[in-house]
Amino acid sequence: MARSTRKRLPRCPICGAVTVREHHPFCSSRCADLDLANWFGEVYRVPAAEQDDSAAPSEEDS
């Protein structure tokens, strides 16, 4: 008796398609590229928002 014939195939985190061994864990090189682009996009986003003049000493008593 077979427990279940359902095969749990890994899915692409980008588009949700079944992944391919060659491009695991993505379904294609395109999705892998997209994921990388997203990652870099966030990385570049963070330091850009840290540009503030809150550390500049504008109060001088002399």
Ligand SMILES: [Zn+2]
């Ligand atoms: Zn995909």
